[in-house]
Amino acid sequence: MDLADSLLLLLAGLLFLPHGQLHPERYSLHQEPPSTGEGSPSLKIAPGNTAFALHFYHLMASQSPGSNIFFSPLSISASYAMLSLGARSHSKTQILEGLGFNLTEVSESDIHRGFQHLLHTLHLPDDRLEMHMGSTLFLSQDLLILPEFLNDSVAFYDSKLFLTNFHDPVGTTQLINDHIKEETQGKIVDLVSKLNTDIAMVLVNYIYFKALWEKPFQPSMTTTQDFHVDENTVVQVPMMLQDTAHHWYLNDRYLPCSVLRMDYKGNMTAFFILPNRGKMKQVEEALTPEMLTRWNRLLQKRHFYRKLELHFPKFSISGSYQLNEILPKMGFVDLFSRQVDLSGITKEKKLQVSKSFHKAILEVDEVGTQAAAATGIFTTFLSAWHNHRVLWFNRPFFVVIFSTNTQSILFLGKVVNPTKP
Template sequence: EPVTVVPSTPWGAESYAHLPWLTSQWGWVSVLDALFPPADLKLQKMQRADRLLPVLLGLLALSHGGRGQADGPQEGPGAEEVSPSLQIAPSNAAFAFNFYHLVASLNPGSNIFFSPLSISAAYAMLALGARGDTWAQILQGLAFNLTDTSEPDIHQGFQHLLHTLNRPHDKLETRVGSALFLSQDLTLRPRFLNDTAAFYGASPFPADFLDSEGTTQLINNHVKKETRGKIDNLVSRLSRDTVMVLVNYIYFRGRWENPVGRHVTKPQDFHVDENTVVKVPMMFQDQHKQWYLHDKHVPCSVLRLDYKGGARALFILPDPGKMAQVEEVLTPEMLRRWSSLLEKRSYSRKVWLYLPKFSISGSYNLDQLLPRLGIDLFLRQANLSGISAQENLMVSKSVHKAVLDVDEIGTEAAAATSFSVTLFSAPRIPGILKFNRPFLMAILSTDTQSILFLGKVVNPTKP
């Protein structure tokens, strides 16, 4: 269950458990006078404002406690219906595409695969220990508008999101986590320890960076264990003057609603570019209807494949030679529009589907990439005084690695970190949807409306 941090009041939040009922029966004035009778009736108006503040704080504590419970019922008029995780979903999606476009611009013609959610959660957690401009840079770099979304809402959103994703499920397995490896010489502030545990379920790990080899093994073993062996050798060559390493991981394993028979997978051509053709094991499915559409204004087809248990994948196939044109308009709004349209029955049609069986990975030095998005905390000027009183504390290294396997049964993945369109319906006779050229893909959590993974497959034979 998530841990809720409630504001401290002179009496404790439990003192206000019956206030909503009392105020509905008696009214605010009567309740205030009953709780805090003034010595002089002439002072009632002056004191009533002062007496109102602690009561409101108590009610705020109750409100925060209710929102922190992922499964708790909400009652009464005006109850908040939008879950905390859905409140932060738009910002998380915006960061996902900001990071994608940055990586794509730096690595043209290469496979891309990463978990934006894993990175966002790790750095939102780090923001708990940041102060001043560094605090603002982290959250704004993660695409949060701090005028529209308060810091408590951000952390409560991640608390609810991580709790929902890590909930045991017999058909779908998702594990998300973060870890801070810190020098043994650091004395951490109690508030940072408490908040990271309460909101992110994370605890720092002490590490002896003078023993570079031993600490490297410590970090890699931890990530390997948490990702079921999918992520190995995450970090290497740690400097002896390192004082902090931030790692983030996510493990996902899903089974297709409609698996593909292994006996129909055959080697076929995949056109990497005009001059490069490789052989890939191509899966074939013609037994079930598929959710797909062709976009008239954006030259691509979009396929939706569902996993058992509340997740789905979107595969975006640009028309030949149109990858750059599709990438240019690839935004959270476009992804939401495609997802919404693919809920309609008119886009469920018979099709001969060819999809490659492949494994790809992505490895990224976040300390080199995130400054380009405004997160410039990898300098000694960064203010991380909320983590420790030690001066010049900095994140000296940050890495993210993701791995994806797609086969006939489903997907196994791990990571250790307005446009108006007119659409064609799918043809009424069986068409052919063949992913035999570079395509984009996203793995989505339907429960939290979150992008778990995002990527581009240029050459499925390159891991």
């Protein structure tokens, strides 16, 4: 039997683990999750997930102030929360606290059950949108994985584990890239390159999201317009137009920006935050969990549902991140070092997370949004001219894609130049 055959058989065995191996007190992966109302498990972890999302965002913004930013904080959080199942002592604490959780307020059990509930809720069948999310660990085939870690990672995170031969870096690279390409409907390709032969473990995460606007744009009304990247740079973009629809929209009284809420079919919504001219840095610094909560609350009031002439770009952007270089700056000090304790995964060898990648792609057009990830003239016109409200997204803006029933940020980013993929 050659190497390819043995890998295929091994993957099939891991991918089709019988549910009988799961702990009996946990509900099956195919059962309906509990209610998503107040007090549901996923809402207990929502504050921590939001804190992590904004911490990651601000770190990226400080490192690349003039670049597009786009990532899936939920995909990253779920992956590392899953990995914490195999961490011990201080390494476990660092991961969970790095993910934004105050362990004096939310227990480790609450965290895992929160993610279990959240992922099951997001995966419930809905013919109005497509949603695929998951985590995969690629481990050396020489390792004997502890059953508790295997069972818990499947039960709580619906994760997949692949055993592979890292002494064949070309074959392993192809295996990882093919897996992610398939899971993201072909949107994420060539995520990994140039793996070293001394690697024993690779963590990847993915999310694929495709949804239709509740109020789609008319393609016939899309025209080429200017987009002002900065004071000296203007690019041409296809600008979509809606001139008769009502939208959830506000011009913030306390912060120099406008906020637009656009709903998708299904339990998803998007917030686009457009800073006033020259106020990007001021608005960016004010992006906090409290501010997002405030906008979300305000944009549910009927007062802010009004007729708007909306000009919005049709675009595609992406973000690629080496998490093993970023997360240590967020408190994950031991995880990518020799000090990490992952003895809950295997007792045979001392494991170290060698690499972790994340890539996200956002496509917005007239009918809706596709987003995939693998772990908002320079003036907004609010004039009294014929009582006519006009909003031009023709300069950099922020985007937040939000799951309403789990109160979770799926994607977060900044569109600086919509012509740069």
